[in-house]
Amino acid sequence: MKEKFLGIDVCTDTYDQLAAKLLEDINHNRKSFIVAINPEKIMKAQEDMELRDLLNKATYQIPDGIGVILASMMKGGKIRSRVTGIDMMMRLCKEAALHGKKVFLYGAKPGVADEAKKKLEERFPGIQIVGTMHGYEKNENVIVNAINASNPDILFVALGSPAQEYWIVKHMDSLAPKVYQGVGGSFDVVSGRLKRAPLLFQKLGMEWFYRLVKEPWRWKRQLVLPKFLIKAIRE
Template structure:
């Protein structure tokens, strides 16, 4: 599958719809797929965290979550032109699951959050088969694996924060019959209505980071990852 590599980190260069078609094909052939969102913050963190870099590069799909990734691709003559956020791709997968009849399982976050996220998904995608869910404070991993398999889950969304959720997926995917795994971070909070996304205007311009910064000025240190990333891209031969 088409990839671009920046600072030693892979990012998928397929358009969103093409990725969904590949995922559908892989499910039909019984192959497992993993999805991880990559943004400038993760690129910078991976420079000093080999575990994170391995988790990203070993994923099947590394979706370009952040305007910085688009700018990097433009600067280096790549073809990535569309930003794909983790929560947006999760929703596209939920739609695909509804159409294809895939069984879905949610794991992670607080009980009140994950239960509301499930209800929201069921309201948004009538007919979707969400066969089960569990909050992130459930500690019997073996019992959870058994339950997910018994429910014949095809898609599993794990909300634990990165890289904890990716480590959980890596550790357990060989024991699971699930075909599509995505670590979704705070996406359950968005679906549950506990966290509001930036207005569509900011989303379309790739400026959600600016909106969040205006709402939470204390995030300014995290937002420094964007200029750091772009400077590294510019001066990296």
């Protein structure tokens, strides 16, 4: 089930429900594509029809943004908790380890995916990370051939949004994996190179505030939230 905010679909599924659906997609040989949705992306999509189409092409649009939760509550919707991109990635890694599914990490700066692989192997014993490749490789054939040679079930792409989503849509028909997720800077966080907001901020849905305190120059970007809420409620 999905709700719509200013023309953009957002799933109402929880982590458990999504994990079950994604495993089913793999087992039934169905390709699926996950994209994280937040107010900033929704507002950008109001002026960019190509981006709007891209976001709505995804199989699962996860509510990664407290603004989406607030808008759903105000409109009488069912979305009550965030499903963040990095936590969805970690949940998929957990399921991959439990069910023998293979993972490939593509993107980020040279060395980061390899470091993330080591951390994931420590956290999820038995996980099969069958390949990594940094995001600075320019030869598309080299990238596609490396992924297909590893024959993974799940591909995480860390090229930044929306570049990673455009890359997924362009290539997924010619690639082996069944599940595709754009994960932004998640490899940097998993590898330990980038620190995530403390758990309390995560639980309260206030990672945006933590980032704002750490990076005050982001304040103009945060103005998107009230604009989005006003527009979504009027809709």
